[in-house]
Amino acid sequence: MEMTRAVVKPYKQHEGVFIVSDEIKDQLCTKNMVPGETVHNEPLYSVPNEDATKSEYRVWDPSTSDLAAALLKVYVLTPFPSKELSNIAIRRPNIVPIVGNYEHPTTYSDRVRTVDVVLSELPMPCQHSVLGLNASGYLKHEGHFVTSVKVNLKLPIK
Numbered sequence: 771m772e773m774t775r776a777v778v779k780p781y782k783q784h785e786g787v788f789i790v791s792d793e794i795k796d797q798l799c800t801k802n803m804v805p806g807e808t809v810h811n812e813p814l815y816s817v818p819n820e821d822a823t824k825s826e827y828r829v830w831d832p833s834t835s836d837l838a839a840a841l842l843k844v845y846v847l848t849p850f851p852s853k854e855l856s857n858i859a860i861r862r863p864n865i866v867p868i869v870g871n872y873e874h875p876t877t878y879s880d881r882v883r884t885v886d887v888v889l890s891e892l893p894m895p896c897q898h899s900v901l902g903l904n905a906s907g908y909l910k911h912e913g914h915f916v917t918s919v920k921v922n923l924k925l926p927i928k
Contacts, residue, residue: 776815778827783864784841790815790827798838802826810834833887833914840864845882847872847904872900875907882908888915 776792778799790799792815802814805826812829819825832839845866846855852867859865870878873896885908890901897917905915 776817778815778817778825781841787830787841788827790829798830798832798841799827800830802828831914833916836889839887839889842886845885847878872904875904879907884908884910884913886910886913888913890915890917 776790778788778790781787781789781798786800788799788801789796799815806814808814808828810831812831815827815829816824817827830838832842841864843864843866845868846859847868847870848855849869849871851869855865855867859867866881868878868881870881872892888901888905888909890897890904892900897919901915901917905913909915
């Protein structure tokens with residue numbers, strides 16, 4: 771994989787996480803523990819150190835990692851108030867709880883800006899249409915969406 775040159779700075783909120791800046795954009799990254807290898811064919815950045823050695827970093831894409839997405843601003847849309855979610859949001863300033871109907875995105879448009887990633891984990895048949903509505907309303911140009919399908923299998927016991 772070809773390595774791109776860039777500037778890497780520590781991400782202030784989390785030790786071990788960095789921001790890599792190239793000519794195009796800023797992205798989350800982590801130090802590559804196995805230089806030259808990737809996990810998801812993500813870009814690698816080689817950065818010179820002060821002692822003339824090099825460190826390698828790999829992009830940590832919030833569209834493929836819920837954990838990376840959680841480091842950024844996270845809007846949590848819920849159809850009903852939740853004391854548990856409110857308590858989490860009090861302790862984590864990057865989480866913004868929004869009570870609203872996910873089938874009608876315009877009802878909470880005053881509280882949400884455009885986003886890099888839309889993640890949908892609705893356990894219902896309309897999940898994909900709801901994802902489409904929210905992605906078309908809030909997803910940045912060249913943004914990503916992720917959907918997860920939850921399956922509850924009941925296997926026969928022999």
